[in-house]
Amino acid sequence: NLVLCCKGVPQTLAALGWESFLDEAGCKLVFYLHRVARGVSLSTTCLLSGFQAIKLCPSISRWMDLHIRSPKCIFFFCFLCWVLQLVLNIHITRYVTGPMNSKNMSMEKVYRYCTLSTLGRLLFSVMAFLYTFTDGLCLALMVWTSGSMVLVLHRHKQRVQHIRSSRLSPRTSHETRATHTILILVSLFVSFHALAAILSYLITQLQNPSQWLRSISVLVASGFPT
Numbered sequence: 331n332l333v334l335c336c337k338g339v340p341q342t343l344a345a346l347g348w349e350s351f352l353d354e355a356g357c358k359l360v361f362y363l364h365r366v367a368r369g370v371s372l373s374t375t376c377l378l379s380g381f382q383a384i385k386l387c388p389s390i391s392r393w394m395d396l397h398i399r400s401p402k403c404i405f406f407f408c409f410l411c412w413v414l415q416l417v418l419n420i421h422i423t424r425y426v427t428g429p430m431n432s433k434n435m436s437m438e439k440v441y442r443y444c445t446l447s448t449l450g451r452l453l454f455s456v457m458a459f460l461y462t463f464t465d466g467l468c469l470a471l472m473v474w475t476s477g478s479m480v481l482v483l484h485r486h487k488q489r490v491q492h493i494r495s496s497r498l499s500p501r502t503s504h505e506t507r508a509t510h511t512i513l514i515l516v517s518l519f520v521s522f523h524a525l526a527a528i529l530s531y532l533i534t535q536l537q538n539p540s541q542w543l544r545s546i547s548v549l550v551a552s553g554f555p556t
Contacts, residue, residue, distance in 0.1 A: 332367030333555045336360050340444075341548045354428035357444035361426045362419060369415035369464070371555065372523065376468040376475075377407055379516075383475035386482045418460060421453075458531075465527060469520055476516040483509050522554040 340360055343351060352360060381404070425447040487505040529547040533539045 331555075332363055333371060334552055336364035336367060337548060338552045341545070345545065352428070352444060357428055358423045358426050361444065361446075362422050365419040365422055366412075366415045368551070369418065370411050372465060372468045373411040373415070374408060375519065376472045377411070379472050379475040379479075383478045386479050418464070421457065454534075462527075465523065469523060472516060472519060476512050479512055480509050483512075519554055522550060526551040526553075 337360075340352065427445045427447065483505040487503055526547065529543070529550060533544060533547060536543075
């Protein structure tokens, strides 16, 4: 909800011609909350996939299964995700300013309702590495845990195949439906986030990105939350 409200709503208002509806404090808050919400959404979705894999994977010990599902453990991991994203994205408030005017038209990079100052080469490289590392790690863990769940479900289906074959039921098995759901969600998750990251990088590298490219970037970034 934060991702959609902080990026989709302002971009829609700007596309309708209402461009100066945020002051400098509003721009800083909207940009900051969007980056935090995006990071928390990515990391907590990855955590959810990990918790599900632990519940399904028989190789996990009973002790770890009980401790990892405890409310304190889940709360700690979610709290850690929020703290990391709040700290990681704090630099955004320094480079985001209010609506454009005749003096800062050259600063426009992504949005029409706020301006974003160009980052220094060193800072841009550091932040690009941090974002790429954290996003790539979450996506890799998501793919790995989801692949583990699909493998467990496939093995379970093979073990009980002879029981179901005796019933001669034409219905799709629960394991098959669960596998299809996991594959669809993971494919959408990885595709939307990877494409959004590529488009964001292209926009930051182009001197004057077109409005069409910026609108597509916002649409893709809002795809999975929607």
